[in-house]
Amino acid sequence: MATTHEIKVEKRNDEGKGASRRLRRAGYVPAIVYGGELAPVSIQIQHKDVWHASQNEWFYASILDLSLDGDVQKVLLRDMQRHPFKQLVLHLDFQRIDENAPIRLRVPLHFLNQEVSPAGKTSGVVIMHELTDLEVSCLPKNLPEAIEIDLSGLDVGQSIHLSDLKLPEGVEIPELRLGKEHDHVVVVAKTMREEAEVAPAAAEGEGAAAAPAANGKPAAKKK
Numbered sequence: 165m166a167t168t169h170e171i172k173v174e175k176r177n178d179e180g181k182g183a184s185r186r187l188r189r190a191g192y193v194p195a196i197v198y199g200g201e202l203a204p205v206s207i208q209i210q211h212k213d214v215w216h217a218s219q220n221e222w223f224y225a226s227i228l229d230l231s232l233d234g235d236v237q238k239v240l241l242r243d244m245q246r247h248p249f250k251q252l253v254l255h256l257d258f259q260r261i262d263e264n265a266p267i268r269l270r271v272p273l274h275f276l277n278q279e280v281s282p283a284g285k286t287s288g289v290v291i292m293h294e295l296t297d298l299e300v301s302c303l304p305k306n307l308p309e310a311i312e313i314d315l316s317g318l319d320v321g322q323s324i325h326l327s328d329l330k331l332p333e334g335v336e337i338p339e340l341r342l343g344k345e346h347d348h349v350v351v352v353a354k355t356m357r358e359e360a361e362v363a364p365a366a367a368e369g370e371g372a373a374a375a376p377a378a379n380g381k382p383a384a385k386k387k
Contacts, residue, residue, distance in 0.1 A: 199260040274312045286320055
């Protein structure tokens with residue numbers, strides 16, 4: 165069952181760049197809510213509330229309850245503009261959801277029991293997380309805040325693919341419908357020796373390609 169989180173908002177009457185600057189100086193973040201059968205609505209949210217929420221995974225991968233004077237609309241965060249170097253959120257876009265229509269959203273991956281796995285307890289082994297999140301499709305009520313991956317059985321040389329993941333009921337990975345070539349590796353356990361062997365091979369390829377141009381002249385052909 166999806167967890168929802170309430171965020172209190174206020175209606176915004178003034179629009180435009182000047183109005184947005186005034187809002188930000190007053191400690192608010194301008195935002196918009198769109199989608200569904202209702203018209204887009206301009207809103208404002210206290211920056212402290214937005215900043216606190218933005219430090220959590222659920223803000224990006226959960227259904228949010230936007231509460232406007234008791235009127236609650238269920239939405240997903242679709243875009244967030246940040247200041248390039250200040251700790252400021254500049255603007256937010258929220259999309260209304262239809263609780264009877266499937267949605268697509270990227271959710272984080274949580275890796276469990278890595279330290280107690282055979283690979284995790286073997287010296288000289290690196291466990292690589294090739295993906296940290298993935299896109300899922302489901303009804304809003306089934307949306308998970310994260311996908312948990314149990315690594316307790318992971319051994320040296322083994323890998324976990326998308327098709328190996330245990331998904332909550334009603335949740336699918338759309339990419340798997342595209343064919344086996346899209347069954348990407350999520351986790352792999354390699355020895356450090358295997359990792360070291362890849363680097364020299366890549367370096368040799370780069371060196372061979374760069375050699376003809378080292379003196380600014382093409383390499384002479386052998387006769």
